[in-house]
Each structure stands twice: as structure tokens, then as C-alpha cells.
Amino acid sequence: MAEPTPNPAPPAETPEVAGEEAGPSKKALKKAEAKAKKEAEKAKRAAERAAATAQASAAAAEDHATDNYGQETHEIKLSSDAIDISLKTLNDEHLGKKVKLRAFLQNARMQGAKMAFVELRETGNWAIQGVVAANADGSVSRQMVKFIGSVNPESFVVVEATVEKPLEPVKSCRISNYELHLTKLFVISSAPAMLGMTLSTANKAVTNFSDEEAPAEAAVEGVEKLSIAGEVSGPPAASMLTHLDNIVMHKRSYVQQAIADIRVEVKHLFRSYLRDQGFKEFEPPCLIAAASEGGANVFRLPYFEKEAFLAQSPQFYKQIEVLAGRKRVFCVGPVFRAENSNTPRHMTEFTGLDLEMEVTDYREALHMLEGVLLHIFRTIKKTCADEIALVRSVYPSEEFLLPEEGKEVRLTFAEGQKLLREEGPEEFRNVSDFEDMTTPQEKALGALIKKKYNTDFYVQEVLSGGQRIHDPVELEARLRTKGVDPNSPGIREYVDLFRQVGAPPHAGGGIGLDRVVAWYLNLPSVHLAAYYPRTPKRLLP
């Protein structure tokens, strides 16, 4: 039932008051009347007291349900024949059965004095309605209903219940075609009476991504701050800082659960696709002896009697693996950038998805990256359809358009520049083939390609780069033309590699996991796709 008709209310228990009668003389009457009034009032108060006491003790005696509910200190007694259920797999075979479920109670409300509704969430947005109504045999008492109706939202509870069909589909929960008729509920761990951020607020789009530290009192007055930031109707939305200060509620939100589930799949598909293509996973170190990209934007730390750096890229190690005859390798792991960029696009630590392979032409690596990304996007479109729709309901975006199989869009850099010049906006009429593209140029090219080929995804072949130089003599010469000393620390070790052995020609590339997720979902910040975003101003939680 969606909203069951409450049982007819019992007659109100109003204590009867002693009545009044006419007497002989006026004075006597008045006196008697006054006395009687006093007595009556006295009696009334006594009766009221007695009635109240009787009611209280009757009620206490009446609660035959004390074994069926309680706070975390209460001993939990569950029936041994109750079936453990998971909401994702709930089905008609469970109808009428006695089941048990451990879940977050995300909402509770009384319906009169004898009935309460709750929403029980297991994980993600997998929630089901629970109903509890005081019954005649006393196994569900009014006290129990009142207890359940006043559990603090986001407490963790265990319930025992029978699975029933609701009269009408339940609109407020993802599970709309079943509900739980509660027979027991125990609070295993109670949430505070006032949450730092409610689930409703956590479920809304983040209002701003400013990375500035909030003033010290903001964390304490989080709730007040929320109402100020709130919209005219509905629950208020909150800033990213408030979300991060309330990390568990941030993560409990439906939208963050959906993003996390998509991220899990992206990572899994990256690996499974490459594994099928003969790639072997390996783990590059984070602690390295020399700054991998010349020392700029690198974290350095004391390391016993020396100094260490945090790797900005796994490139050096990917190359060692290919030189060592591993043929095709990939790695998925943390990458560090000590860049003081405080934007929604930057993080100081992120998860890199990287591959490297023996090639005869560097475009083989480019097309492998294209292949794995297309595989990821084509697969999640189907397997994560619910999650993607949920994210879009909070962060609206259009469908991410992909080229048809066999109709991948690949442009050389020169072809891209030509397209910009010929069909792009006025200001790009004279873009040169010999200069790097600017961000506005990239955006304009993306728009042109989308219009022309109906895809958000294309690959641009850059004529130089991509393929590594594996000849030490050529490598040294190239380094010198770039003004880099081949014998400087970090560089020498790199060049030496190619002097040790004969090296297969190889190429590779990589992309940030956070960026892939944020790109596909068109999220307003990469921080929403990260589990624990790290920025120059923030290391917590």
C-alpha cells in the first residue's frame, strides 16, 4: 500500500468530571456551591491525576513490543527464519515472506498516533518504503510506532518485516512496487539530531566550487549557512566546501553514488579492454629520485638522508617496462602535480590511466587510446544508463555523442587547423599550422566537428611527438636542441636506459580517470568525479 488508511482512532480518553446539583438556602447554597466547587475541583484534579497515572501504567503494561524495537544499546533479537534481502534483487518470490534488512533510515514521519512511514536506503539510491502500524495483538505497540517515527534521519538500522505490494506505486523510493511492513526495528547507530548537511541538500547540485577556505565558524554553522544559500522553494543547495566538510553525507547523496558507480565502471573497462588486447598491468613507484619533468610543479620531500620527489607521470617506468620486453603495459594509479592552480579543473593528486606499447607507428598507441575510450563510453551508456540519467537530473547535460563503429573521426593537426580557418568563427580565420591550439580554438573545433560529424569524440593526430625516441644518440641531440642537459639528474637516468639495451620503438599516452568521468557527464567540476579531491588549499578529508 502506498499510503494505507489509518485504523479508526480510538475514543478520546477524557476523564469524567463530577457534576453539580441544586440545594435549599441561597446562602447555604452559595456556601455549599463554593465548597462543592472547591471539592469538585479537588476531586477533578485527583481524578485527573489518577486517570493520568492509570493511563501511564496501563500504557506501560500494554507495550508487548519492547523486544521488537530499541536504541543501539538495546539487545537486538531477530527471528532466525527471517531472510536476508538486498533491495537490488528483491522480487515477487519475497512477497509475504519475513525478511530482514540493514539500511540507512533516510526519512521517518508519523501518520496519526498509530502509524509511521520510513524510507530505508541500502546503497546508492536503492530505497524502499517501510510502514509500521500499531496492531491489536500488541506486537507492534503505539510506543514502537512513535519510536520508529522519531528515529533521526541517516541512522543505521536493522528491520524485520514482511514484503508486501503497495496499493499504489511508491513515488518517493526507487523500489516502487514493494514495501516493507515492519515488525521490528532496532537502531544500530544513531545519527545526530541535526545533520551537518541533510540528504536533500546533498542530493542537489553543488552551488559553487570556490576553493577558498571557509571561515572557521562556517563548519560549525553549516546548517545556517545552507539556508542562506538556499533557493526559494525546496531544500537548500550547498557549496563544495560544505559538501567536503560533510564528506559522508556528500557521498551518501544519490548523485555522488551514481558518479562513483560510473567511475568504478570506467576504471574496470579501461583495464578489462586492455587486458583483452594483451596489455599487462604494472605499478610504477610514486617516490622517485629525480623530478620527472624538469623540477617544475613537483612535490619534494625529505627521504632519510636524501630528497625524494612524487612522480608527475609514470612515463619513465612505462618505458622501462616496454624496454624490458613486456610489449604492452598499462597502469592505473596516483599522479601528483604541485601546481598552485585553484580551479574546478585542477587537482594536485589524481588517478592516471596510462598505457605504453611497442609500435611500428605512434598512431597505433593513439588508436589504442581511442579504442579503449570508445569502448568505455559505448559500454557505460548501456550498463550505467540509470546512473547517467540520475546524474543528468542533477547536473543537466545532453547525451555524449559517439561516432558509429567504423566511422571514428580522426583529423591531423593540419586538418583541424584548416577546418577552423575555413568554417570556424571569424577570429580563427588565420590560425597557423605551426602554433599550438588555444583552449578557445579547441572548443571551436569541437563544436565544428560535432556539427559536421555528430560526435563529441574525435582524435587529432599530432604530427610530431607521441612516439618516444629510443635511440640514445638521437635522444641526446633532441634534448640539447630543447636546451636540456642530457647529463642533468633525472634526465641522465632516462637517456642511460636506452644505452643499456636495444629498445623496441614504442609509444603511449594517458588520461586522468577523474577527467574522463567529468568529461562524459559534462560535470561542472572534476572535483565531483574525484573521491577525495586534493587542491592547493585542501587536504581534508
Added chain:
Amino acid sequence: MAEPTPNPAPPAETPEVAGEEAGPSKKALKKAEAKAKKEAEKAKRAAERAAATAQASAAAAEDHATDNYGQETHEIKLSSDAIDISLKTLNDEHLGKKVKLRAFLQNARMQGAKMAFVELRETGNWAIQGVVAANADGSVSRQMVKFIGSVNPESFVVVEATVEKPLEPVKSCRISNYELHLTKLFVISSAPAMLGMTLSTANKAVTNFSDEEAPAEAAVEGVEKLSIAGEVSGPPAASMLTHLDNIVMHKRSYVQQAIADIRVEVKHLFRSYLRDQGFKEFEPPCLIAAASEGGANVFRLPYFEKEAFLAQSPQFYKQIEVLAGRKRVFCVGPVFRAENSNTPRHMTEFTGLDLEMEVTDYREALHMLEGVLLHIFRTIKKTCADEIALVRSVYPSEEFLLPEEGKEVRLTFAEGQKLLREEGPEEFRNVSDFEDMTTPQEKALGALIKKKYNTDFYVQEVLSGGQRIHDPVELEARLRTKGVDPNSPGIREYVDLFRQVGAPPHAGGGIGLDRVVAWYLNLPSVHLAAYYPRTPKRLLP
């Protein structure tokens, strides 16, 4: 053919010398003779010169194979109809076909002037014998044979060949039932004439794992040093430091390739098993704001205007995930320990395999860990049988014994102590249930269990610990009894988590990937199981 019979040698090209004849007078004769001799010698020398020139130019003209071989600068001309092969999938259908292969040439030797043998390794220990013989039509010339016979070992080459059956199985290569009759060979990247460590040496067991920096000249004189450390017969073995100084050759060795392949599978199986059990992967941060285990043995670094630490454990973040309703999570990533321990068992950075889950009893997590490890060990025994055998041929060890399905050995701590007291060595007759086990006690217990239950793998249930305290009041009290201030940095954030929301009871655990691999293979050092071991004395490569 294993060793093909060389073609019959062509007749030696000896130039004919002008002859001598008898003349009239003695004097005249003598004079004539002397003159004739001079002339003859002159003619002979001229003839010899002419012959040499003719021979040289004939030979040069004869080399019709110049398009079929060459150094890296040579233009590579391969037949468009040659099939790309991979040694792992080579089969009878390839017999007699023209194929091409890119590989490391690991060995080359001349057999007379007109034939050479090479070993071509694609990856791991997947090598095949190549044969090249000068032929009548000149498409394989003597010069080409000589060139191939003198390629530096560990150069990277591309060959074109026909696949043939050898007369006898080839003993020196993993591919014993096919060989390649080379028709072309180009060196794509040449190894140096003298390797820092040869493949034969790299294939041998590491002689010692001392972590002391070798003196500066040792790296330069690597080869000399090796011969000193060498055995009486066979190629010399080398120390771990020499191996790490020659990282590419270290990794090209068969044994390291096999260990790496096993490691890849262990990691893959950890994830696939847990994924099947409903676990979701996530990435904890490495950079954190407070030392996670009280500040001892933690790396710290300047972080913009603050200080950051490198995570010693993902525990805090695993717990956040479960509190956030993810139910079951795992992570695979780097963990850092700034411990100045220079032993073959320690590393400052390693790959942690960690899980955390909602539980009703902490043993659920313990049994999940048991389950995943048994799954890993049972699976690799089958899928990595070749690799395991190869590792054991270099680092001998007995089979890792596992309990039969359903007969897992689980002991409580008290049961373990009892076993030690009753059946263990003399010195453990009085071990107490109230003290932690020492390493010798653990070893003795392991030996007892192996003897009693025929397994190297068992689980010991520790009565306290394992399950996390999710009640903030209890957590604070427990911290105080341990002498920890619940309001100290790092600790306060942890306790605060449990104040934010109601928390499901949860438990978890973890183990190092490197240790799992080293344990199963009984390797003499965990450094052999790591890709790039990090120790207090070593950050390179």
C-alpha cells in the same frame, strides 16, 4: 631442423699462374729464366692483384642480399604478404608460411662461414630458434649470414622468415617444435657490445640482497665485479644492487618476467573475486593532512603553505566509504612507510590490497580475506603453472600447500597458543594467551599446522580488534585508555566521522601485493616481487 647440414662449399677461386718452359743457352736460359721469373712474379702479382680486385668486386656484386639485412639506419623493406606472428600462438597452420616477427635477439652464433643460429625472444621466455644459411640464388649472402651472426645480444630486430619444423626439438628455446628460416633481418635498435649484465646472469638467482650502496666504481665495473662473484661453472650470478643498476636486463630475465606475470594475475584475481562478491573499487588519496598512525614512520612534505603526509594506510578512507553506504569496498594502491628498516622484507612504498565491509561480526571480513587469498592461490596454481615452475627452477621451493575446499584451517588466538604449548618446541611450553606472538612463535605454529593439517595457509582469529568501533563515545573512551588524545590532529577528524551520521558496523583488512607474491613463491626477498623496490637507501630506478 635443429642443425641443418651446410650446403656443399663452392670450389675455391684460385687464380691460374703463368707457367714456365725450357729455353736454348744456359746463360741465355739463366737470363731468360731470371727475366721470366721477374716477369712471372710481376705477372703473378698483377694477376693476384687483378684476381683480388676481381674477387672483391665479384663478391660485392654477388651480395644480392643487401635489401634483406642491415643496421638501424638501413631502410627496412619487408614483404607485404608476410604474416605477423606471435610466438604464443604459433601453430601448424603457419608451417611453410612467410611470417614476420619483431623480437629481442638474445643470442647469435656462426656455424662455419655460411650459416648462423640466433635465438629470438618476443616476451617472457617465449623464444624461438632462427636459422640463416647462405643460398645459391644469393638472396641470403655470406655477408648477410656474417652480419646476423654478429648482432649484439639484446638488440631489437625484425625478421622475415618461413616457419619450419626442426629435425629435432630445439632444447635451448621455449618454442621447441618450430624454427624460423630467416630470409631478412634488420636491427631496429642495437644493444651495446658489452651489456652491464647479461641475460644468463640476470636469469640466475640473486646472490645477495644487501641494501648498502655499492661504491661508485661498481656500477662502471659491473661486469668485472660479476666475474668475481661468479660461480665455478656457468655464467656468474649477481647481487640485487647489480640487478637494479641494470634494471632493463633484470626485468628481461625469465624469472622476473614470470614473477611479474604472477603478480599481474594476483592483482587481477583480487579484484575480480571481490567484484563478484559485490565490492566496489575506490581510490584513497596518498596526500593527507594528518599522520594516520600517530606520526611515527610517516613521510612528511611541504604542501603550499602547509604540511602534508603520505598515507600509511587507506583505513580512514575505506571506513568513510562504508559509512557513506558503499557497503563493500576495496582498493589497490601505494602505501608508504618511512621506516628505516634495511631488510629483504621491508620497503618504503608498496602496493596494498585492502578491503572493508559492513558486517554483523568482524569475522566476516576475516573470512572474506581468507576467501580471496584462497581463490588467488588456487587459481594461479593452475593458470600460472608454467611461471611458478620457472620461478622454482631459479628460487627452489616446495609446493605451497592449500587446504581442501571446505576444510579451511581457522584457529582462534587461544587455540594457536594452546597448540604451541602442547605440541610446539620446548621453549614455547609456557606461552601466554595474553601476549602477542613473536616471529619465532609464528613460524613454529606454521610448522605445526603444516604437519597437522597439510597446509601452508591458515587463518587465526584474533579475539579483539578487526572490527572497527563505530560509536563515537566508545571510540573516544578507547582512545583515552590507549593514551591517545581524541582531539589531536588526524584523530579528531577520524572520531568526527562517527559523529556526523549513523554508522554501519564494519570491518576490514589488507595485505601487501608484494608480500602475497613473495610468500606464495617463497622468494628470498620481497624486493624480487616488487617492480621497483623502494628502500631507505634506494630510490632508483
